[in-house]
Amino acid sequence: MKKVLINARKEDYENLASILEEHHHVVLRQDPVYEVKVFLPDTDLDAFIDEVRETIDLRYKENLIEVSSPEFVISPYLKRAEEKAEKTEKTPIEKLVETTRPYLRLSPGTLAMTSIAGLIALTGLFLNNAAVIIGAMLLSPILGPIYAFAISVAVGRGEDGLRSLSVLAALLLSVFVLSALTTAGLHLLVPLAVTPEILSRTVVSPIYILMAVLLGFAAVLALDRGMSDLIAGVAIAAALLPPTVVAGIATVLLTDRVLQAGVLVLENVVGMLAGALIATLVLGIGAREYYEQVAARKAMVRTALAVALLLAILFGLSLTLT
Structure with a gap:
């Protein structure tokens, strides 16, 4: 009420x-x-x-x-x-915009939590232990920037959308670099086995793009409807955190599969961004004022074209590398 x-x-x-x-x-x-x-x-x-x-x-x-x-x-x-009234409440636009603010800049806490989650995922991948990998996903705060990107573009705040993308890129880069350095250090001390959990994330397929689009859509839908962000966050982390860690591992142990691992990460990232944008359109999330709506439409069109182009390129790469 x-x-x-x-x-x-x-x-x-x-x-x-x-x-x-x-x-x-x-x-x-x-x-x-x-x-x-x-x-x-x-x-x-x-x-x-x-x-x-x-x-x-x-x-x-x-x-x-x-x-x-x-x-x-x-x-x-x-x-x-x-x-x-409908039992499922729709979150007001102002509240949605306010929830994106923490994800428009990179904080030391978020970076530290993501790095720790990456190291835990690295451990689970080398142990071939799915339970440990899932535990890492529970800690990873990667959902926030993707959600902030979609909401920012939907309300015409293009600069905020770019800021959220830069935060996402910084988080994924930190996981990639830390995974590569840790793998290189451990490889000098002990023999490291390439497990099935690692190998499964060096295989690319166009189906991963569809999965990522659905995940991005479901995440924004869940948050807009007031559902737990933990559930949505785990789903996003499942598609981003382990593949990014594997990309870091591949630079040391699987140099012939680095490209596949990197393409898989990009498929998931771009696919989820596309799904999140589609969700804002379906849910009617947008600016209130007329001039803001005009800016939002322009931002959405430009972003949609860029995302569609990237998806087409990744789709072609997937077919080539399959």
């Missing part, structure tokens, strides 16, 4: 009245500025805010919209309204 406080000049309130009739509201004050309190289910918030923003002129300082979440509201009318 959300409480929305609206301040509107008399001229704007006259246009707003028809929208308010559809929702439970109370007019608290009428002079000199109308002050209206509205209660509505969370699932109705986005559509309601869009209608209000199109109705009142927010260039005037008297006009404002404030949204909050009350602890509880006792009202049979509101209870019936919530029962009629």
Whole structure:
């Protein structure tokens, strides 16, 4: 349940009245500025805010919209309204954008956690132990930048999208370099066996692109619907962390398979970016203001073309290397 406080000049309130009739509201004050309190289910918030923003002129300082979440509201009318609303809540655009901010810059904590997860995955790969590899996925924070990229592009924040990609690239590069250096160091001390878990991640196929697209789509869908980010994060890490570690291992022990390992990583990365972008379109995630929508459409078109080109190149490489 959300409480929305609206301040509107008399001229704007006259246009707003028809929208308010559809929702439970109370007019608290009428002079000199109308002050209206509205209660509505969370699932109705986005559509309601869009209608209000199109109705009142927010260039005037008297006009404002404030949204909050009350602890509880006792009202049979509101209870019936919530029962009629969709049970699956849609996260407001502003909240989605806010959740991307931690992934627009590389933090030491995120880098350290990713590096540790990479080393654990390296251990599991050499031990041929799937349980250890899964444990590494639980620690890996790779989902965040992919999610931030999709949301940023969808709302027209191209620069933020590029920042999130740079964070993702830095995390994957750190895993790759650390895996290569660790493998080289261990290889000088003890004989290292190339296990089936390692070899399975040096095989490329166009089917991995489809899998990655579905993973990217499912991850954004899960986060938008308020599902656990741990589940989505493990799914993303499963497709990115072990293959990146194997790419590092291959530079030392499997030099003839380095290209295949690298292509597999790129297939998964680009595929998940594509799936995440598709999810934002399907879910209707986008900017509110008209000028922001124009910028968002341009950013989405340019990004979609670039991603489609990369997917086509990777698809061709997969067929060649299969």
